[in-house]
Amino acid sequence: MKLVVKDNSLINASYSLGLVEQRIMLLAIVEARETGQGIDTDTFLEVHAQHYADRFDIDVNNAYSMLSEATQTLFNRQVTYTVHDEKRNKPEKRVVRWVSGISYVEGAGVVKLRFAPEVVPLITRLEKNFTSYELGQVKNLNSYATRLYEILVSWRSVGKVTISLEELRNNLGLIDEYSRLEAFKRRVLDLALNQINKHTDITAQYEQHKEGRVVTGFTFRFKIKRDKKKGAIDVGERDADTADMFTVEGLNDKQLGRIVRNPMFMAEYNHLVSPTSPAGQSQQGWDFEMVNRLKRDASQFNKRPIRDYLEY
Incomplete structure (x- = not known):
């Protein structure tokens, strides 16, 4: 299997990559693992136009031009994530580059890239929360669908995730684009789900949450596909009284x-x-935002043992 492995904190961070840029990153991760080269802050990884063409079923001549163009923009792409400032006991929003160096070998169709120091641990750290999936699952997806698929499969064992509209837009790398809800759903969300349901190993749907007439967030539920005769495996049926592996200290919702x-x-x-x-x-809004933050990363809630709040 051609596995892509990313730390869930990176998957839940906000970033914006074009489709070719995103595919270059994924292919670099895969090939570093397949060759045994590994990923560090010093080594330049190579992505070849022929390999890109083979993995994503495109003409190799087109792959040459795609890789060349993406090299011009990828160095300036950023990822935004939140860390905790221990000294001031406050959250700190950190912005870093994806890569610390990148080049394109003319005529050879080879991109050479080196991941930034802050990004490397989020790709290579596997002992805690991580998500892995086959590269083939996203070969037919656009950039928004790829991002949404990554978010959903990071909750694979639960089969559902609730996320605010603001956080979802951030995670998809949307700043000013598709600011109207109708356009966001039609041009981004619904299109991404259609691609995910058609081309990947899951089928997903969503329901929206409102405060009055204003949509504030979405709950996504998904099932893992089995063969057509056996149907799908439902991993999303779990009531609020039951704990799951992404929660905190065995606490239920x-x-x-x-x-x-x-x-x-x-x-x-x-x-x-x-x-x-x-x-x-x-x-x-506070409740579902904080519950989801607790379940994604409880380490930022460290002022006292989390169970202490049940005693008051």
């Missing part, structure tokens, strides 16, 4: 909800959200 509504918890972590975000404007 109802317990996590009690924790994030605890006045002490809210006082200690209200700095994590902007007053203008859905999580800063309503209790419902």
